[in-house]
Amino acid sequence: MAVANPSLPLYAAEIERTMLPLERATQLPGPAFTDPSVLAWEHANLFARGWVCAGHIEQVSNRGRFVRIEAGGESVIVVGDDDGLPRAFLNTCRHRGARLVDEPEGQLRRLQCPYHAWAYGFDGSLKSAPFTDGLADFDPGCFALHEVRLAVVEGLVLLDLSGEAPAPQDHIGDLAPHMAAYRLPELRRGARIVYDVHANWKAIAENYSECLHCPGVHPELNRLSHYLTGETYEGAGLWCGGSMTLADGVETMSTDGATHARRAIAGVDERVILYFLIFPNTLVSLHPDYVMLHTLWPKAPDRTEVVCEWFFEPETMAEPGFDPSDAVEFWDQVNREDWHVCQLTQQGMRSARFTPGRYTTQEGDVHAFDQMVASRYLEALR
Template sequence: MTTFKRASIDRPAYTLPGQYFTSAEIFAREQEQIFARQWICVGRSADVPSAGDYRLVEIAGESLILLRDHNQRLCAYYNVCRHRGARLCTEMQGRLGETIVCPYHAWTYRLDGTLATARYMQDAPGFRREDWPLIGATVAEWDGFVFISLASQPVPFNQAFAPLIGKFQAWDVGRLQRGAQIVYEVAANWKLIVANYSECYHCPLIHPELVAVSPWQSGRNDLTSGPFLGGYMDLTHESMTLDGHTRRPPLPGLDPVDRRRVYYYSIFPNLLLSLHPDYVMAHRLLPRRPDATTVICEWYFAPEIATAADFDPSDAVEFWDRTNRQDWHVCELSQQGVSSRAYRPGPYAQSEGLLWQFDQEYLRVMAQE
C-alpha cells in the first residue's frame, strides 16, 4: 500500500548558493553532467506518428533527429553528416520519405541510420559505407513520452525509472491526446522553476484561483527522495478550472479517491507531470542560459473527448495559463534576487522538504565522475 506523508525536513536545510543559478560555468557543467547523461524528456510518441516522420530536438546544445523508421521504431540520430559534419535537417519537423540526404554533398542515409550512398567515394582508400552510419542516441518510450539519453552507456530506462513504471496506469497517459500547448520563455534558472512546482507554501499568496479549488496545505507525498519527487493535493471541486466545474467526465480508469485529487511529480531533470481527474498536464523544461528557460506546457485528454466536434479545453488551459504566469513572475523575481551580491542561502521551511531533496539529487549527479 502506498504511503503518503507531508513534506518535511529532519535537519536545518538551506537553499543553494547563488552561483548555482547565475554561473555560466556551472550551467555548462549541468549540460554535461546532467543533460548529456540523464534520460531527457523530448516530447510525445505521437509527435512522430508514422514511418519517415521526424522532429528536431535539442539536448545539451546538440541537435538530434527524432524519427520513426520503417519498422515503426523510434530512433534518434545526431543531426551531423559523417562526411564533413554538415547539418542534415534544417526544418524543425517534416517527413523524410525513404532516406536522409545531406544538403552539402548528398551523402544519403537510410532511416535505420546506415549509409546508403556516398557520391564518388568508391575510389577513396579504405572507404567502406558500413563504417559510416549516423551516430545515434538511446531512445525510450514511457506512458506516451519520449526520452533520449546521450550517454554512451546509459542506465537502462526501466531500471532508472523503476519507481514510475506502471505507477500512473489508471490515467492511461500513453493513450491520451494533446489538446493544447503553450510555450513560455521564462527569465529564470530551470532549477527555480522545478522548486516552485514542488511546493505550495507560496500558493495562498499568488494563486487565489488554485487555493479556491485545492487546499494549499493538503499536499502529501509518496516519493520523497531521489530523482522522482511528489504526491497529491486534494481537489474540492470537479476539476482544476477557474470555476471548479467542467463538462468533461473523469478519466475512465480512476477510482473515487483519485477523482478528488491532483498528483504532481517532478521527474529529474526536465519533466513536471500533473495528473488531474479529467486531464493530464506536463511541463517540459529546456534550459537556455543560467537565467533563461523555455517551458513547453501541454494538456492531454482522453481521445474520445479530444476528437469530439465540441471539444473545448479552454477551461483547463485558462486556469493553468493564469497559474503558470503567476509562477513565472515569482520565479523571475527569485532569479533577480539570487543574482544579487546580498543573497545568501536561506532556510527551507518544513513544507519545502521536496526542494531540499531535489537539491541533494542535483548535487549528487553534479558530483559524479
C-alpha cells in the same frame, strides 16, 4: 560519446548543507543558479550523462514524425522509423556535419542533408551519398548517423546521450505504477505552448515542487485545490512529488473548475491530481481528465525554454466540438504567474549579498529535488 567535463566552481561545504535533513538544511548556493560555469557542468553531467525526457511518444509514433532536442551540448533528432518505432540520432550529417533538421518538430518524407543531399533512412543508415562511387575504401555502412540511446517508459521518450546511464526503469522507479493508471501512451496531444523563461531551470523545478506560494501567486488555483491538501509520495527512482485534492464541487483544474465533453480519463481518482518531477527536466501533472507535461531545456544560467503540452483521451478529442481551451487557458495563466516569480527570484540572486535561505516545512519536495542536484555536485567536488 565523449562530452567535455568542465570544472564545477562550487564549494563542497556549502553543498553539504543542502544534504542535511530538511529541518537543518540550507538551500543551494546562488552561483548554482547564476554562474555560467555551473550550467556548463550541468549540461555535461546532468543532461549529457543521464536520462532526459524528450517528450511524449505520440510525437514520434508514425514514420517520419520527429522532434528535435537540444540537450547536453548536442542536437538530437528523435524520429519514427519505418515501423513507427522511435529512434534517436545526433542531428549531424556524416559528410561535413551540417544539421539535418532545423524545425523543432514535424513530419519528414525523407531524412536528407540540406547541404550536399546525403540521405539517410529512418534507421540512421546512409542511403545515398552523391559522387562517392569512385572513392577508395568508402563503405556506406560506416557512415550511418550516430545513434543515441533511447527508451520509452510510460509514454515518455527518454534519451541517454552518454549511453552509460542505469536502466531507464531504475530512473523512473516506483513512479511508474502511478503514471500507468493514466495510460499516457494512449493519450493524444491537444495543445502545446513554448515559453522563454528568464530564470534558471532549477528555479523552475523548485517552483513546481511546492505550493507554498499558491495562495498569493495563484489565487484561482488555490480556490480549486487548497494548497495544504494532498500528500507526499516516496519511492525508488529519481523523482519527487505527490498529490493535491480538488475542493468540493470542483471537477478539474480549468477556468470554471468543470470537465467538458465527458473528458475524464477512465479509471483514475476523480478527486486527486498528482504532480511529479522526474529528474532532471520533466514535470508531469496527472489530472482526472488530462495530463500536462512540461519539459525544461536550459539555454543560459538565467534562461530556460519550457515546453508545455496537454494530452487527452483519443475518444474525448474525437467528440464533436472538442475544445481544451478551458484547461489550456487556466494553466497558461498559472504558468505565466510562476514564470514571473521565478524571474524575480533569478534577479534577486544576482545580488552580491545574496545567501541561500532555509527550507520551510512545506518544501519537502523542493529539498528532495535540490538533494538530487547536490548529490551530483558532491560527486564531482569530492
